[in-house]
Amino acid sequence: MTTNASSLPPDGLRRRLLAALYRRVPAQLLILLAPPVGWFGVVYLGSLAILLLSAFWYLNPVTSAVVHDFSLNNFQDLISQPVNRTIVLRTVTIALAVTITDMALAFPIAYYMARVAAPRTRSLLFMAVLLPLWSNYLVRVFAWKIILAYGGPLDGLLGIVGLQGPEFSDVSTWIVFSYLWLPYMILPIYAGFERIPGSLLEASADLGGKAATTFRRVVLPLVLPAVAAGSIFTFSLTLGDYITPALVSKNQFLGSVIYLNQGTANNVPFAATFALVPIGIMAIYLLIARRLGAFNAL
């Protein structure tokens, strides 16, 4: 009893404090929200705001120092130089090609996993698709650099039938990106297939729908949001990347221009202006994806 009594006062104080806090919702909210929101506000949004602001600054042509004045010069340069248009067009084209390729590759395996495979096979396949996502990005690009290299395995194998590999070109960028982001497409589509109730398919069959008709008129519309969700990853990850194009191609990408202007050319304002291009394209893409219901399928 005495030991119990001696431990009571601090415990009682703690209890009273906690009870008081429990009644004060704003105080609790402040304790919970202040660290993450404060962190984000200061570290991230602050940095982002400065970056976006600097898109309107420019370099003094003589001293190359950044002039902190409002100007639209960078935007004019961005639009007037044909090379920029070529690069933007190349990046968007490859991002779309990668997205379509990954859709085509993901559909059969996702369908097989969700609707045909036995539970054991399914969980094995699930792990097999997941593993590349966890393994190092650069390792996976490096694998393709070896395969695609001049005189490398692909050239060697294709050489037997008198062909040549794509070596380092836009085609290799397309292949490597399709490889890198494929799991991001498979997993949402798999989840989409799995969500379709079997009774719907039975109903379609009972009403005389053949397998192909059921697939086209029932399954496809129902997985469309999942496909749109997957395409957000494949499209946006391709759009922002500059390392893969630098390693497996000689052609510049959106990100490469930003990177070169930020680093080598030391023209941060122009880099910031150019960074608005992928942000703008992604904003449009996300609006379309939302229309297709992508955010309910994530």
Added chain:
Amino acid sequence: MKSDRKPGGSGRWLRVATIGVLAFLYVPLLFILLYAFDTDKTQSWPIQGLTLDWFGAAFDNQDVRDALVLSIQVGLGATALALVLGTLASFAVHRFSFFGRGTVSFLLVLPIALPGIVTGMALNATINASGIGFTTLTIIIGHATFCIVVVFNNVIARLRRTSRSIEEASMDLGADTLQTFRYITFPVIRTALIAGGLLAFALSFDEVIVTTFTAGTQKTIPLWILEQIQRAHQLPVVNVVAVFLILLSTIPVFLAQRLSSDTTGVAGR
């Protein structure tokens, strides 16, 4: 579920396509393994001969060891920060309604939704302007920024599936807020924290672009690999490190599989 097993040829066609996609995913990794044993440094086809020398060379390489240590430090630091901040944010959003509640999850996902180079440049400009210099801490700050959302997503998904009545029962039975958290809430979200933490660590361990802008002259494992690929002086050593990393990545996949009844979403992204 199994009722839509298609009759005849289409089932076989599906199986062939599945095997084809799996081959596409794994054959490139086999080439990494193969060239880790190649005697020739130039990595041409076909390989010249087999050797184990590169494994010794990689093990003795001080740069590799330093980069590995740095990557682990950064991963642990970023994961710890993300666990604390992500959990706090998920509780705030789940438990309370307040002005701007809908924007919190949107805000947190921004660093992943925007191209990494944008986040990288923004942080780089701020670090330069503040004059704090590029240290391990700046890499951790950069990584934590995009790791918070994966913890947030995992924890809030768990909270949404958990009834608050078990906490109320605990309070009714006389437990105070801290005791309830310790004995009721924490055990409920524990596996979500493990899953989110694993994912945060893996994201940090793998990150290249933001790291390029926040590391200064320091080298994490991905930055070391990038530099080696570009210089091409000792590519077979890169192969050995790559094989090691591929083997390492099987650990979280197995752990995630064991937690799979609790994990959520597509890799949290």
